């Protein structure tokens with residue numbers, strides 16, 4: 001199979017969240033299974049400095065973008081056999097130190113930046129010398145490329161243009177812009193209608209992909225069902241129900257090359273299920289780094305992530321306010337909405353001996369939080385897949401999660417299956433329900449043999465990419481079977 005992936009962020013070159021991890025790992029897994037893989041992504045600030053050996057690709061980029069014309073250059077890098085990264089150099093659009101926003105506000109030219117990105121992705125899919133069979137686009141930033149190839153396929157001689165797959169990593173982010181920006185596509189207006197890219201008189205980039213990609217996936221089976229309902233569908237549930245036959249939920253895998261306590265360079269001492277007592281070294285290092293009392297006996301709860309409404313920050317703050325009167329510690333590594341950042345800073349200043357927060361993005365510290373915590377809190381309002389709870393499982397850190405999306409698909413509560421229990425789950429979106437689960441955690445922590453049982457179940461679970469990559473290949477095969 002020959003596949004070109006298109007994503008606005010790819011680990012290890014750029015990252016704001018799980019999208020980058022997933023695309024980086026999927027590319028690697030497909031290539032090591034013997035497929036020919038390319039990944040197209042913007043050349044952001046700092047990438048060239050980190051990879052000086054980039055090679056120019058002889059495919060001139062000079063496209064109309066509405067009434068303007070925009071040029072760019074493609075540079076390639078081959079990190080492993082069978083995998084090529086294609087970086088799009090367009091300094092006006094991408095030479096920025098942050099990807100989508102500055103000071104909490106979207107860049108005003110995001111419509112242009114990502115239509116251009118989608119145009120380049122479609123162009124590479126059509127013209128790369130190794131002739132990709134599938135263009136796999138990720139999220140709203142790349143989704144319009146599925147429409148561009150759908151249109152291309154109707155032109156004489158292009159019936160066999162690559163088939164497309166869209167993966168929805170988070171339906172809450174759709175890329176909605178004023179209708180006049182449709183002109184940036186330079187397509188006939190035929191697609192601007194409610195069955196196509198129009199969304200309440202605006203243009204919706206994700207909808208362009210949902211309406212026109214040959215196959216659709218999302219990142220967990222439960223989220224695939226949830227997004228066809230009004231509660232989780234973000235206004236696109238009707239279209240998603242119409243396309244249900246083409247929609248599959250595939251749980252993201254974990255890149256165990258990056259996330260494995262047996263060989264993680266970011267933690268002070270390796271450990272495994274058989275050598276679990278060595279996890280304590282990470283706990284002490286974490287307590288030290290966060291300025292808390294270095295005591296292995298105090299149960300330590302961790303959290304990492306974007307401080308956004310999705311992540312259940314409001315109920316997390318309220319439940320901690322109540323629970324921090326108990327003998328426990330809490331550490332947070334995250335950044336996001338200013339009011340949430342302030343909320344956590346204030347929480348830590350009211351409970352300085354029990355709570356410590358680091359506002360910011362820090363890849364190395366995130367590994368130490370996963371390794372050093374006893375419990376990981378993930379009370380999300382919704383969670384398409386969620387990676388941190390899967391990292392927690394591998395690190396013997398018991399996840400406490402709300403029953404939604406991928407959190408439900410990956411964590412097993414004692415009520416569901418005592419033998420395989422690996423975490424604590426709650427359903428109601430309230431601080432009271434979360435506080436009750438934290439209390440259950442404290443009780444569990446006191447029952448060491450049972451706590452070890454949970455940890456070992458988590459550590460021996462397998463969310464590796466081998467299975468996940470195979471599921472994507474099946475989806476690509478079904479896309480190839482779609483008639484022109």
Ligand code: ADP
Pocket residue numbers: 016017018019021304305306333334335360361362363366385386387388389
């Ligand atoms: P989402 O994609 O919704 O942000 P996921 O759980 O799927 O959530 O993935 C989040 C990824 O980003 C994880 O790899 C997590 O460790 C990382 N991450 C989030 N916030 C931070 C941060 N402040 N510092 C370091 N890594 C972070």
